[in-house]
Each structure stands twice: as C-alpha cells, then as structure tokens.
Amino acid sequence: MMKNSLVLAVSGMILITALAMNACTAEKTNQVSVNYMPPKNPAYQYIYTLLKEEHTLDKLQKLLSPFRLPWTLEISLAECDGEADAMYGNGTITICYEYIDELWKNMPAKTTAGIEPIDTVVGPFLDTVLHEFAHALFDYLDIPILGREEDAADQVSAYIYLQLGKTEARRLIMGTVYTYMLEVKDTDPPSMAEFADEHSTSEQRRINLLCIAYGADPELFEDVAAWGGLPEERADICEEEFEHIAHAYHTLIGPHIDPDLAKKVFDRTWLPEKTSRVLSRQKLN
Ligand SMILES: [Zn+2]
Secondary structure: OHHHHHHHHHHHHHHHHHHHHHHHHOOEOOOEEEEEOOOOOHHHHHHHHHHHHOOHHHHHHHHOOOEOEOOOEEEEEEOOOOOOOEEEEOOEEEEEHHHHHHHHHOOOOOOEOOEOOOHHHHHHHHHHHHHHHHHHHHHHOOOOOOOOHHHHHHHHHHHHHOOOOHHHHHHHHHHHHHHHHHHHHHHOOOOHHHHHOOOOOHHHHHHHHHHHHHHHOHHHHHHHHHHHOOOHHHHOOHHHHHHHHHHHHHHHHHHHEOHHHHHHHHOOOOOOOOOOHHHHHHHHO
C-alpha cells in the first residue's frame, strides 16, 4: 500500500511538472510586442513622430502575429550610440534610430529607375526587421541551420516578402536591391574584412535576393532581375534555389505558423500609398 502510494505520488509530481513545463513553453500566436522608445537625441525626433503616426511597429506586430512563439518577442526602436544597425538578442529586436535616419537621408527625391522614393526606406527597413525576426525564430524555435546563419536569415526574410501581394513584393524587393546597390557604390570593391564578415557582401546579398525572387516567380521578377544585374548563369539555378528555401521554410518554420491567420495577414496591403503623407514629409528634412 505504502509502495503504491509512493508510485502514485511520484507519477503525480512528474505529470504536474510536465504540465507546468508545457504551460510555460506552449507556443501561441500574437506574441510580438512593440516599444516606441523616444529618442534622447532631438535629431531623431522626426523618426519617432513619423513611425508613431504611421503605426509602423503596430503594423509589424500584426504582420508577425501568425507566428506561434513560445515566449513574447519585443520589437523596439532605440538609439544605438551612433551605430546605424539593427540586432536581435535576449527576446528583443532593436531597430536603431541611426539606421532609419540613414535610410531616410539616402532616399532619392523622386522616382528613380521605377522605384518610388518611400520604397527605398520601407524595403530595406522591412527586410532588416524580417532578417532579425529570422534570427529570433532560429533561437526561439531551435531551428537547425545548415550554412551560415546570416545567409539563412536573409533567405527567411526574402521568403516572407514573397508571401505578400505581388505588387508589394516587387516594391519591397526593388527598394531593398536599390539600397544594396548604394552600399556597393560606397565600398566597391569589397575589402578583405567584408569578405571575412559573417554576413555576405552587399553585392552577394543583392544577387541572392534577386535570385530568390526570380526563382519564386520568373515571370513577375524577370525585369527586376535584369535591372538588378542577376547574371544569366545564376538565374538558371534560381528556381532550384527557391525550392530548397521553400522546402526548408515549410518543414522547419511552417508548423509554427497559424495558416488561417497567415492568410488573412499576408493578403492585406502593407505598404504606404506612393503618394502618402510619408512622402510629403521628406520636405521637413
Ligand atoms: Zn543577422
């Protein structure tokens, strides 16, 4: 009798512990929170005001709501001691005011090569947020990674882009490619330090992005690929490259996405109108 009671008590404890652990780590949707941390530097006040008025972080929160995560993930605007950067760590994606300021200052005054000025800010901004979000997914969901994590994060970001509407995906990809082209102009040819970096060079990241887009939909992105300089030799294998990424994404990340919510969210229009208030604001600077 004593022995049976002991077995029951131990079994009960194991069950309670297992249930408690499950309760702590149960994945659920709507796990992204946002934090508009006001800047101390008055030079960045315009970004704070603009992003608040445009509900930018709230839109990101909505866009990422279908991902089932075991814990909350914060997306925060913050000053980064002069570094134009974005990073993920300890449950937070930090987007530096300095980074947005740099994008804003590099925005062309008028439509250039068919790209709307605002897309040269929104494209790389969203690409960067999704890249950091990919790092968070790898970490939160313990996703196995073959190859370099930075390249894998770029692939996840591009793949999520391509889930959006056709017009949106084209605008975002062209805006992002434009910014990579600017970076190349600044630094061409890449230094040994850039080749040795954990990230691929801007040139490689641009071509990789074009290849994924072209591989996903050669018809939709044929002109974008030509404009962005995707070489024919690489273009030939882009459909295969895209299939690899799609397979990995659906196998490893797909089970952590609420399909009904994802359909609703990804079918929405996310980008500002080409002639939105955002555009008129460039006159303020
Ligand atoms: Zn990264």
